[in-house]
Amino acid sequence: MDLKLNEQQQMMKDATRQFAEQKLIPQAEEAERNDGNDPALLAELAAMGYCGIGTPEEYGGSNLDAVSYALMIAELSYGDASIGVTVSVTNSLTQDPIMMFGTEEQKQRWLPDLATGKKWGGFALTEPSAGTDSAGTRTTAALDGDAYVVNGTKNFITNGGFADTFVVFVRGDREDKHHGISAFVVEKGTPGFSIGKKEDKMGIRASSTTELVFEDCRLPKDNLVGEWGGGFKVAMKTLDNGRIGIAAQAHGIAERAFDLAVKYAKEREQFDRPLAKFQHNQFRLADMATELEASRLLLMQAAWEKDQGLRHSKAAAMSKLYSSEASHRICHAALQMHGGYGYIKEYEVERLYRDQRITEIYEGTSEAMRMVIAGSVVR
Numbered sequence: 001m002d003l004k005l006n007e008q009q010q011m012m013k014d015a016t017r018q019f020a021e022q023k024l025i026p027q028a029e030e031a032e033r034n035d036g037n038d039p040a041l042l043a044e045l046a047a048m049g050y051c052g053i054g055t056p057e058e059y060g061g062s063n064l065d066a067v068s069y070a071l072m073i074a075e076l077s078y079g080d081a082s083i084g085v086t087v088s089v090t091n092s093l094t095q096d097p098i099m100m101f102g103t104e105e106q107k108q109r110w111l112p113d114l115a116t117g118k119k120w121g122g123f124a125l126t127e128p129s130a131g132t133d134s135a136g137t138r139t140t141a142a143l144d145g146d147a148y149v150v151n152g153t154k155n156f157i158t159n160g161g162f163a164d165t166f167v168v169f170v171r172g173d174r175e176d177k178h179h180g181i182s183a184f185v186v187e188k189g190t191p192g193f194s195i196g197k198k199e200d201k202m203g204i205r206a207s208s209t210t211e212l213v214f215e216d217c218r219l220p221k222d223n224l225v226g227e228w229g230g231g232f233k234v235a236m237k238t239l240d241n242g243r244i245g246i247a248a249q250a251h252g253i254a255e256r257a258f259d260l261a262v263k264y265a266k267e268r269e270q271f272d273r274p275l276a277k278f279q280h281n282q283f284r285l286a287d288m289a290t291e292l293e294a295s296r297l298l299l300m301q302a303a304w305e306k307d308q309g310l311r312h313s314k315a316a317a318m319s320k321l322y323s324s325e326a327s328h329r330i331c332h333a334a335l336q337m338h339g340g341y342g343y344i345k346e347y348e349v350e351r352l353y354r355d356q357r358i359t360e361i362y363e364g365t366s367e368a369m370r371m372v373i374a375g376s377v378v379r
């Protein structure tokens, strides 16, 4: 792996950091209070090309590599973790399955609007009784003439409140747990499809998380993505890519927390000296810097493996596992460095501490990541 970013990757990193500092950080606190980012900001991100980073140009995207994608999500998350996941889901979780498994007709039908941000995407795998055990999907799809009739509820769906195009996983008539699942694209406005309860969350509060409800919702056969019964494979391959995005989100949050901790340690004085003069705090910062660097390297490794066309399930799981848990430790240490002020909402580190927590849970919990890694270690 070449550790040096190429010119285009460096540009992505620098331009997105600048955007994060100028536009995202200043609005993050208010967006959290409003439980949502300003639609105008989302439109601006779309206009800047952030919605179709890896999508080929012929479908309206930028056709950039996974390293650029990871850098972009990390830098967006440096500014606002809610924006990081919102953009990550519309890119990797929605467009990737259509790109990897869709027909040419389906790509032309759905990708251009998603890649240009005219429409936003969502990915609906989780259900109230099917979380880590995602093959436990109970939302049903029954063939009726030229359509599948879908019934059931998906929960915890990112972008649920405002997205237009969802990749949804349903159970068909096959008995087999894993081979009984199929993937469909569902568009907002389809009769029988509605948005359910909005979740009141601990962190990433500006990102939208809702239920999706299906009541005798008729989906045309043409909306089936991949093979009938091939949905579990669609979901797992998609999540291999998505996890690079969540690792990047965790890394971006951790980097922001680290920068704030360094700044605070230099400014805050106790016992007539800045906190940074105490060796204990220096060692704390040294540990944080080391974990941040390890997280960056694993992230770059996973993205690089994807760019090489290598099977990257293990690398993506390692990256997500490590980055999210390191981000937990880094945010904890950054808050501790701030003392009582870190516990006060006025200080950004308080939000980072809460925003970070979800990175250890969604797109596969830390335990699920250990299962994936163990699966390739213990054969």
Ligand SMILES: Cc1cc2nc3c(=O)[nH]c(=O)nc-3n(C[C@H](O)[C@H](O)[C@H](O)COP(=O)(O)OP(=O)(O)OC[C@H]3O[C@@H](n4cnc5c(N)ncnc54)[C@H](O)[C@@H]3O)c2cc1C
Pocket: 089, 123, 124, 125, 126, 130, 131, 132, 133, 155, 156, 157, 158, 159, 201, 209, 358, 361, 362, 363, 364, 365, 366, 367, 368
């Ligand atoms: C804010 C938010 C956004 C989300 N966005 C989406 C989205 O866009 N799309 C989507 O489909 N889902 C989404 N999710 C769902 C998320 O992916 C699930 O919450 C996650 O996969 C865990 O499932 P669960 O909550 O049902 O926990 P459970 O599966 O019930 O797990 C509970 C605990 O048990 C552990 N556990 C479970 N099984 C095992 C095992 N075999 N061995 C060891 N430990 C185990 C888990 O690791 C966890 O610690 C989101 C969730 C949240 C909170």
